[in-house]
Amino acid sequence: MSKKADSKTVTINDIARLSGVSKKTVSRIINNSPLVRKDTRDKVEALMREVGYAPDPLARGLAFRRSFLIGMVYDNPTAQYVVDMQYGALDALRGSSFELVVHPCDSRSADYIDGVRRFAQQHKLHGVILVPRASEDQALVEMLRDIDCRYVRIAAVPMDDSSQMVITHDRDGAAEAADYLLSLGHRDVALITGPVAYRSTLERTAGFLDALRKRGISVPDERVVEAGYTFESGLAAAEKLLLGEHRPTAIFTGNDEMAAGVYKVALRAGIDIPRELSVIGYDDSSLASRLSPSLTSVRRNTRDTGRTAAAMLLQPEGQGPLASASVRPHVVVRDSCQPPQR
């Protein structure tokens, strides 16, 4: 037991002494410097493994003036999305000496940028992953450049240097949803969007409407209702669309939460899904299969997105971006859509 405790207090000095090289050489090995003879490296690495040596990230961080922490900055999206993004980032960090530090924030509050600044600056973060909608805030990004903090932005479209972006192509995902509804024969469709302040909203809306337009179908203004990406706002929007004179045969919602609102209104009004109304969501969250009937939805591969973003942050500086810094959404068909009734 005391031996175990001791063995964990091994330092770079012990490794240097025991393997008969200088401390600097050990340091070079830790940092993968090419300036070490292969046999020296092998010998020292074997010793490190044998005694279970791992360099102290605090000491390295102090000397580097940069910690071994990756921050994730996000502004209140749904729980499943946040957790998936975290899992993805952790996938990429596994086996490295980096850890993930979470920083939810409220971009509507006046001093949230200051909060992120303190977070990044005080802990000398290696880099931060910016999740929408925080990733869309130019002022936030400028602050990060100011304090010289690396970042990767996740967003629907390119908004920055390609080495600092993961593109989620929301436009394509929404277009695929439109094509799917068209393929079932729907012509009278409606759309419940997120807040127009979100880039994802603009992209999903444009992608959906453009795909319809290409097939000669235009959606009247009253069939496009802005909501807030929340269940409650989806409910209110669904009431507008479903309780009037003519109702659409299909509704596309900007996320699954709002689709749940449509379900609730339809149930109350005695409208059968999918017989009388088709619904397609966006996110493919766990909620999609919980709903009855299970919800057809656009999968975003959030975990892949998080993994890619974290991997980019681990790239040595100056290195080019990864091959594929983008993630493609696609429709996952379940039970909430069918051809419209005659």
Next chain:
Amino acid sequence: MSKKADSKTVTINDIARLSGVSKKTVSRIINNSPLVRKDTRDKVEALMREVGYAPDPLARGLAFRRSFLIGMVYDNPTAQYVVDMQYGALDALRGSSFELVVHPCDSRSADYIDGVRRFAQQHKLHGVILVPRASEDQALVEMLRDIDCRYVRIAAVPMDDSSQMVITHDRDGAAEAADYLLSLGHRDVALITGPVAYRSTLERTAGFLDALRKRGISVPDERVVEAGYTFESGLAAAEKLLLGEHRPTAIFTGNDEMAAGVYKVALRAGIDIPRELSVIGYDDSSLASRLSPSLTSVRRNTRDTGRTAAAMLLQPEGQGPLASASVRPHVVVRDSCQPPQR
């Protein structure tokens, strides 16, 4: 701009020099030592505020041999639960110099304890929050003691020193669910439980059955079905309970996910909730209001739990536990229960 950058490179030496005291005195002020004259403290603190000085956690961590990081270790609970727990912990950490590092793990994998060990040891974590079911693993806790890492366990019942426990009283929550069903007039009730390997399962089951027994009602074995806390397992369990000869008038599920499974089976079988079947869940997750009809469920106050756990970790060592290291669950009534039909 360059001035701004400079102002952030202020060190303890600058503060000492500018305020005419020794570095050690500044250190005492940072660490709230009582051994500083009040006027000295005020003067130095004013200067620190003026120049925007914040001590470097990496340097402090190196000298303290302990970082300013709190780890959260959890084993795959639902997304909403994880996020709520994180938010709670962050509530407690706000304004401190501590940050939250997340560490999901899989307690079924052989080397997960080693993974937590490396996590805690290498980064010299200040402490870790253990979320169920990881918190129930005695081997994990012993490893943490071994490496002298502080921890707080979140669990349904006391399993450790009270200064290292947040008790969630699942037994009481389940008893309240039983009392609620009884008050509506239900006598023929069934139970879908989580895995019996979970302490929460045992507590919720016992709490529910004991409350019924007190009123003279015993639940036959075939009315108690073990499932896995997942949607799919809830579905399978519901099929057993609902598709046979006699079906119960009410079902209590160990969490909301499994309640969603009951909903799906009931819908398929044409059983109306709540008219023909009452359902009550546990968690009061966001899913509860998304379902139709909205689900009555036992709220666990997860955010409070996380906040309390983190606050305990910030207590100076040797200090007594906080006043209330426990969180009380209670039933939140929605639309999924009503008196049984005659």
Next chain:
DNA sequence: CTGAAAGCGCTTACAG
């Protein structure tokens, strides 16, 4: 390819 010196920004004994 390898090494001895100085330093990263703090704190811990040890004195006074």
Next chain:
DNA sequence: CTGAAAGCGCTTACAG
């Protein structure tokens, strides 16, 4: 109540 010295475990110039 305050301070000068040594050290936490690494890395960065600078030499060779």
